[in-house]
Amino acid sequence: MSAPVSPSAAVAPAAARPGQDAPAIAHERMANAIRALAMDAVEHAKSGHPGMPMGMADVATVLFTRFLKFDPADPASPDRDRFVLSAGHGSMLIYALLHLAGYEAMTLDQIKRFRQMGSITAGHPEYGHTPGVETTTGPLGQGIANAVGMAIAERHLAAAFGDIVDHKTYVIASDGDLMEGISQEAIALAGHLKLNKLIVLFDDNGISIDGALSLADSVDQIKRFEAAGWAASRVDGHDPQAIASAIAKAQESDRPTLIACKTRIGFGAPTKEGKSSSHGSPLGADEIKGAREKLGWNAAPFEIPADVLAAWRAAGARGRPAHEDWNKRLAALDGATRAEFERRMRGEISTAALDAAVRAVKQSLIATPKDIASRSSSEFALETLIPAIPEMVGGSADLTGSNNTRTKSMKAISAADFSGRFIHYGVREHGMAAAMNGMTLHGGIIPYSGTFLVFSDYCRPSIRLAALMGIRVIHVMTHDSIGLGEDGPTHQPVEQLAALRAIPNLLVFRPADAVETVECWQLALQAKDRPSVLALTRQNLPQLRNRFDEENICARGAYEIAAPDGRSDVSIFATGSEVALAVDAARLLADEGVPARVVSVPCFELFLAQPEAVRRMVIGDAPVKIGVEAAVRQGWDAIVGSDGLFVGMNSFGASAPYKELYKKFGITAEAVADAALRKLGKK
Ligand SMILES: Cc1ncc(C[n+]2csc(CCOP(=O)(O)OP(=O)(O)O)c2C)c(N)n1
Ligand SMILES: [Mg+2]
16 A cells, blocks of 8 residues: 655655655755754753654655655544554654654644643654644653554454555654563564564664663674564665665565664764754754754745655645545445444444444343353353453453453464454563554554453553553453462562552442443443553452443443332442342341441442432442452542541451452451441440
C-alpha cells in the first residue's frame, strides 16, 4: 500500500519525476524546518527537548514525505499508517511534522503555545488531545509496545475484513525505549508473530540524559533484534537516501524491521550537538543563533519560508488520492460488511447483542446456580459473550488454564493465521498490557487479558496509561487474594486492589458470585472510555444472587445483598469472595439478636460516583460499619468511615491451604461477628 512516493512529488508536484530523488537541498531545508520549530518552541516555552527532534529530523522527513500513508484532512481514517513517537520527550518532532504536513488543528499558534495550559502541544504527546497523535507517550518503552498491539490489530482485522485493512505501523524509538525491559517483551512478541508491517526507526544517537550511552549500556541492538526474529540494519540517520532505501526494504520484509539510524542529537547546534546537554533543555539564544547559521536557516523564529512550507504541504497532500481510493473501496464493500467494519472501528459495541448475551447467562445461572470460582464464572460468561461480541480478543500471559480466558471455540492467533481471537502473550505481562492499549488505540478490537492479580504490578505502567488515555481494555486478573492458597505470599495479592483503585479512571471490579461476574463483564465492555480490571478468585464461591434481575445491579457499584426486615445495627460491606463470608457473619449476628445487613461492593469507583443521597442510603446509618476484604484497608475509609471496622490483611499472606489461611489471618465470619459485637459492647 505505502509504496515509496517520489520525493520530487513532495517538493515540486508539477514536475514529479517518479523514482528520482529530490535535490538534497530540498530535503535538508524540509528537515531544518523541523529543527527550527523544535528549537524555537522549546526556547519559547523555556522547557522541552530540542535534541531528539533535531537529531531525527532527517529520518522523520523521509518517512513523512516519502512513505507514511496519511491524510491530514482525515487524521482518523481507519487505514492510515500508524506513527508512534515512542520517544515521547521528542514531542516537538511530531508537533512540527503535524504542522508542516498540514493537520489543520496544529496551527503555528499551537506550536508557539508548546507546553502551555489548554494547548494541543502538551509536554509529551497525549492521545485524544492532538489529532495525529496515536498514543500517549513519554514513559519510555510504552510506545514501541503499543505499536506491537497496533500491528497485531492490523493483521487481525485484515484477516476479518480483507484488504480494506492494509497499513503499516512505524515507530520512532530512542535508546531509552530500547533499554526499558518492556521493549524486550514487545520485540520478542513482534518477532514471534512475524509482524512484518511493523517498522521501528531507532534514534541511535548513543546519548541519554546522563551522558554517553556507554555509561550504562553496551547492547548490540542489531544482534538483539535479529535474535528476536527481526530484520535489522544500521544506516546514517542524516543520509536521506540511506534512510529511504532502508525503509523501502523494510516494506518488503517478511518480518518486523529495526532500522538503527545513527544520528547526532541536537543536529546543527554548534556546541551542543552530539551531547546530552541538547536532550532536555532550551538551547539558549546564542546556541540557536549558531544553529541557524550552521544549518543555513535564515528565517525568523516560528517562520517557515513559503517554498519549504509548500513542499511540506504537498507532501501532506500526497496521500489524498490513496485515501480517496480507499474510501471508494470501502463504499464498494457489501453493506453488511461495511457497516460491521465501521461499527467496530467506531468502538460501538452492539448493545442488543451484549444485553441478550448477559441476559442469557443470568437466566442460565438462575435456572442452574453455580457455586464456582469467579474465574470459572468468567469463563462461563465468556462462552456466551465471545460469539456475541466479535471484537473481543482475549489472551493470557501464559496462564491460560488458570485465568480461564480462553473459551472452547477460540482459536489462537499465530504468525501464519491472525484470524484467531486468542493471544498467547507468553510470560510478558507488561508487554501484554501495552499491546492491548495499542489494539484499542488502533480500533476495531476490545482486548482482554489474563494474568494473576499480584502481577498487576507488572502491568501497572500500561494500565495507568490506558486510564490516562481513557481507552477500553479489560484485564482479567485471577487468584485475587490469599484465597489462592498454597502458592503463598509471592502470589497472594494484598495491596494490589488498593493500588489499582488509586489509579484515576480505572474500574476495579471484584464480583462476589457468578451473577455479579457476568454483570461486571457487561460493565467493563460498556465502559468505552475506561479500562477495567476484573479481580477473580481461584477458589469456589457460592452463588448469592438467585433471583433474575434484568437490571445490572453491579452498575450501582454497591448494593444491599442481604438485609433483615427493619433496621440494622450492623452494616457489613464486602467484596468478591468475602461477600459470602459477610452473609455468614450476618447470620451469626442474627443468632445473637443483632440485626445486620450486607452490602456487596463489586466496584468502588462506580459506587463513589453515585450521587451523595444514593451513597448515604447504601452506606446506611447502622451504628457499626465493617469492611471485609482479604486485602489491605487502604481506601475502605471512604465506605466505612475512619472509625469503621475492617477485617482484612495487615501483612503478606502465607503458603497453606486457603481455608487455613483465612483462619490464620482472622478473616472469618466469626471474626466479623465478634468485631461487631465488641463494638456494640455486647462482647
Ligand atoms: C520509563 C521512563 N523512565 C525515565 C524517563 C525519563 N527520561 C526521559 S528521556 C530519558 C532518556 C533519554 O535518552 P534517550 O531515550 O536516548 O533519548 P535522547 O536523549 O537520545 O533523545 C529518560 C531517562 C522516562 N521518560 N520514562
Ligand atoms: Mg539517545
